Amino acid sequence: MAIAWSEKASSMEVLAMPPPLSPPVILTQDELKKIAAYKAVEFVESGMILGLGTGSTAKHAVDRIGELLHLGKLKNIVGIPTSKKTQEQALSLGIPLSDLDNHPIIDLAIDGADEVDPYLNLVKGRGGSLLRGKMVEGACKKFVCIVDESKLVKHLGGSGLAMPVEVVPFCWKFTANKLREMFEDSGCVAQLRNDCKGEPFVTDNGNYIVDLYLKKEMGDLRVSSDAILRIAGVVEHGMFLDMATTVIVAGELGITTKNK
Numbered sequence: 001m002a003i004a005w006s007e008k009a010s011s012m013e014v015l016a017m018p019p020p021l022s023p024p025v026i027l028t029q030d031e032l033k034k035i036a037a038y039k040a041v042e043f044v045e046s047g048m049i050l051g052l053g054t055g056s057t058a059k060h061a062v063d064r065i066g067e068l069l070h071l072g073k074l075k076n077i078v079g080i081p082t083s084k085k086t087q088e089q090a091l092s093l094g095i096p097l098s099d100l101d102n103h104p105i106i107d108l109a110i111d112g113a114d115e116v117d118p119y120l121n122l123v124k125g126r127g128g129s130l131l132r133g134k135m136v137e138g139a140c141k142k143f144v145c146i147v148d149e150s151k152l153v154k155h156l157g158g159s160g161l162a163m164p165v166e167v168v169p170f171c172w173k174f175t176a177n178k179l180r181e182m183f184e185d186s187g188c189v190a191q192l193r194n195d196c197k198g199e200p201f202v203t204d205n206g207n208y209i210v211d212l213y214l215k216k217e218m219g220d221l222r223v224s225s226d227a228i229l230r231i232a233g234v235v236e237h238g239m240f241l242d243m244a245t246t247v248i249v250a251g252e253l254g255i256t257t258k259n260k
């Protein structure tokens, strides 16, 4: 049920409670993603340097930014894309683009997530993009994460789905084994991600992804994060700890905003 994970809210607000409709309108997951995305774009102001996220939720935000630019309601935006796919989308919409080398400080990033815990920690990267997102969102003054309510979990890994780790292709089995051994007590399975042809999935950075499946909580997230990053062969992992400044959740009951 909607928005039940508020126990750690420092500030929380139900922003848009749709009026009761008869008969009730059931929104699809994609419609909820779009609602969250449009709400986030309300934070965008002319002249901002913007981190542009990746995935089906962030895509709606990028579309909306493009639309507002064309309508003249936003001006002088510079986008910093978090993937090649988003770069292509933004270019097709005429959004001016740059990169972190030229804009090391970003005003605002808008991006989706695969999981959100009550402390606003995230899992990202199930769509295959995590390293660039972590670099861009790490350089932001404000990071607004946009999700539908299915992404809310009590603890990271709680959905039972993958915890992605980007690794160098060189001896990836060695790295995957180290990862599996590290989380052996949590019943960890470490699996190389394949593409639709059954070949190893290759990230925008030329790396592979090892997906970790955990049967139990991984314990202290900071400790786990540091330990993963110490394994030679690991490039980055999909835990975004303490990075989101706001999470916008669209659910059956409306939109909820949670701030750090």
Ligand SMILES: O=C(CO)[C@H](O)[C@H](O)COP(=O)(O)O
Pocket: 053, 054, 055, 056, 057, 058, 111, 112, 113, 114, 123, 124, 125, 126, 127, 128, 129, 130
């Ligand atoms: O991390 C990501 C890309 O790798 C996405 O933000 C995450 O997978 C959420 O995707 P979606 O909005 O399609 O549910």
